[in-house]
Amino acid sequence: MTYQPQNDFGTPESRSDETVSLTIDGRNVTVPAGTSVMRAAAEQGTSIPKLCATDSVKSFGSCRLCLVEIDGRRGTPASCTTPVEPGMVVRTQTPHLAKLRKGVMELYISDHPLDCLTCAANGDCELQDQAGAVGLRDVRYDVQATHLGQEKDHSNPYFDFDPSKCIACSRCIRACDEVQGTLALTMEGRGWDSKISAGLASDNFLESECVSCGACVQACPTATLVEKKVVEVGTPERSVVTTCAYCGVGCTFRAEMRGEQLVRMVPYKDGKANRGHSCVKGRFAWGYAQHQERILKPMIRKSISDPWREVEWDEAFAYTASELKRISAKYGRNALGGITSSRCTNEETFLVQKLIRAGFGNNNVDTCARVCHSPTGYGLKTTFGTSAGTQDFDSVEDTDVILIIGANPTDGHPVFASRMKRRLRGQDGRPGAKLIVIDPRRTDIVRSPHIEAQHHLPLRPGTNVAVLTAMAHVIVTEGLADEAFIRERCDWDEYSHWAEFVSQARNSPENLQPVTLVDAEELRAAARLYATGGNGAIYYGLGVTEHSQGSSTVMAIANLAMATGNIGRRGVGVNPLRGQNNVQGACDMGSFPHELAGYRHISDGNTRKLFEDDWGVTLDPEPGLRIPNMLDAAVDGVFKALYCQGEDILQSDPNTAHVSAGLAAMECVIVHDLFLNETANYAHIFLPGSTFLEKNGTFTNAERRIQPVRKVMTPMNGLEDWEVTQRLAQAMGLDWNYTHPSEIMDEIARLTPTFAGVSFARLDEAGSLQWPVTADAPDGSPIMHVDGFVRGKGKFVVTDYVPTDEKTGPRFPLLLTTGRILSQYNVGAQTRRTENVAWHPEDLLEIHPVDAEDRGVKSGDWVKLASRAGETTLRATVTDRVAPGVVYTTFHHAVTQANVVTTDFSDWATNCPEYKVTAVQISASNGPTEWQEEYEALSTRSRRVETGIAAE
């Protein structure tokens, strides 16, 4: 479509069920009570001039441009701040109003540069539009003092701030307050001296608390805050709605284009996951898509000590297929396997697992969910009957108590965190929700502007189950359990058994305090609040799953929700915050070695037959190898070939030395990726991948929402990723002939009951659909378990606390926990290749002042981080965000390789690695470790590409 800005109704939508009818410019309109006159007019297609109003923030009434006349009212009220009333008669265009508006505009323009022709917002500027709309032809004032000629702030890598063009409408400040919830921006000075400030007068945008979400840029009606890319290339000429490829929130964006050039990504107001908001990654950090380090030609080499040799696609597929066949013939079919990517589309993921099951002839397929949310799959399936999160994101609007455990939403899931914060602050006279945070660190959400957790339980890493069992102890022994709910929805005998267990004195908060280090009274108060505070919703992340008792913790969470009746309606539930954009989808698509699409076990003959008949093959009924098992088998010399799509296991998986030993033992490692990632150091075949901007397909976010990904430019590597997998399958002899990803989705829908009603046509029509999408729920299922649990009766599972085998001791006295930060994403392959490095150029080690002093460490010092698995060096930052005895770092940078120190202890049920607990020691250091030096040399050696001999 040609470029159209998104509709702006001027003020937010009213949620009232009551309606009001009125007349605007002689036309009748009916809107929900509480709607502003401005919005009512906009909904009937009447545009009232405005500058300070936009529908993402509350009305402000400062610009005086939206004045209207209302019968029976004195004067000319502002339409943005005047709510509709029954029978109201409104006129938006009269000679009197025209005169007033022209006067207002004249004043604005008298202090605004008249450089429209050379302005970056030319053609996309509300001030320019309104000057035209009110018919301003002349400025009579001979202004002596103006705001023109002020210095621009170019500090933010993605947008500029030009105070000379500011009309002081405060839209940016209100967007920062109301939409993002950071409250970084403010108005400095008063009256004529008013000026937008990024924080303190000394702050520029980069150094301030601004998180670069882009809400202010989006809200700005002029070119005061404008994307650098627009300044560079001009305004867009068309737009395509698509889905972000970063985290599991799954924001919908408009990719705004000039030809095949992406100008900007703008959050889409109708996106049901993000509701028009964005974060620094999705909004701005897409430069990696055209980064010079992207590999665009297939490459092969006999040995990892050889340089790479570029080849054409045909040769690459023929060679890959011949290697896979050779290895299968020599070592047996079980020597092959593959890893699907949580960053690729559902359709691509489905094809990779199909290639492995139907082409390789085994079930050795796994996905990166192994190392993040596999315990969610196990835990929720056991207790509720399906591994799905129970709510949609909108549900948080009806929550009274938010319990966050092992998640850091403001960094990991920032757009949803903004919605959470909005609910925590309260709105329009409605008090905010209460907040409980269970986390070893004082994460930002514990205390931030206008938000303070009622209870922060800073537990010792590794004691989640003990803390949750202690909370259950309080709920049961103090009679706070919702027995009516339990009797109706759950197995009462199992509940009784569980209740008897948690009631034991050994599970009291007081008894467990020495283990968890959580104050017993504080824990009791938190448990009472969750059980009695109204709608209670639990949000959790990898701080729950990445433990030796990850699955037990998920089940303990499910127990708590069932015991308090917090399941099956809006405002409550158990909500896993998924890490990557399509980790939910990758799991749904049958990426795990023990189950086919839709979470059906491979040993189930009926399900297998369904697939066998459709695919025309016989499937192995035995589960295949999980990623860590593949690496063990490789070290044992029996696993020889790996097809790895869009995952960098060498950097992301634990105990790097073990991963590299496994990879080095294989004869054919195929990396299918955008860049020569760390895993590619051990690869023999490199198949270049395409970005989310270059292909069609779907992603499924953390709320089970299946959303379209739309191609906005031609793949620079020549093929979409599903085409690469299909060509490889064809080279292996499989008769695949998909012509479009919609045909793959049709196959998924045909074979997967929960996707039965999904098709590209339905998705285009609805925008998105939350599975299950079935005959009973053709429009999808925002909330799960509404009339009963998927498994029938909810199952209470006794979760006894079992301490991890990873112990601190004299040699390794501190506990390391790892995580991520806002500006970087996962292993950093994408974000390190964007300007986001301005915020986080290196991984830092957070250490408590007491531990730092004991070791003579100051902020900025190089320190050695050593565990039983390995050692690395990085710089320290001394902070009391971490408790004494706990240190923390991120794993975004390949130079640090935090996973050199993590161990191969893992979750008992799923082998999800225990990233969150490693016993370590910190000591002063003056340089990189031997590992880091050797690894750097290996990387340089391994990334050589043979240069062709020039033709004569």
Place this chain on the structure above:
Amino acid sequence: MNSVERLVHMANQIATNLATDAAPVAAVADHIQQFWDPRMKKMIFAHGTAGLSPIAAAAISLLADAQNGA
């Protein structure tokens, strides 16, 4: 840890966490049956019960017997 040691560790870990189940031995056996690939199962059968906790050992014996009987 080599691969066999790791399997013994995993089996013990499963047994510890399922010890509170109403039928722990069957639960452990079922878990291993559902999630371990055939080679892993073969390796632990060949290894025997050394180093295994009583529940894990009983579960492995149960699985091995079922396999042999089949």
